[in-house]
Amino acid sequence: MAMRWLALFLAALILALQYPMWLGKGGWLTVREYDRQLTEQRAQNAKLKARNDALEADVRDLKAGTEAIEERARNELGMIRQDEVFVQLQRSGGAARASQQASAAPRAGEPAVTAPKR
16 A cells, blocks of 8 residues: 555656646747747747848938939839930720720811711
8 A cells, every 4th residue: 555655646747747837937839939039039030130131222222322322213204314305104904994085086187987876
């Protein structure tokens, strides 16, 4: 009977020692969660670093010369130089509509033809 109590006591002692390792602060489950959070944070940091590098390159280009400034003026503000010609291209859908409207309109010197009313 004493051996049985000793075995139960030792089993309870082992369980008591295992609890902090698995479920306690700094235990296996907590460490696993921290590893997941660390992986997410590293991915976010990599994205932000790439963004910062791109912004830093833009700043260097803007400080170094006029090409970057001219490019931004063209793309964002629609500016052109005095010696340049501005040509605006339409997409194929818009060009098709413009040609249909042009063919439907009467030419100079021709009378407009209308369908008879019914």
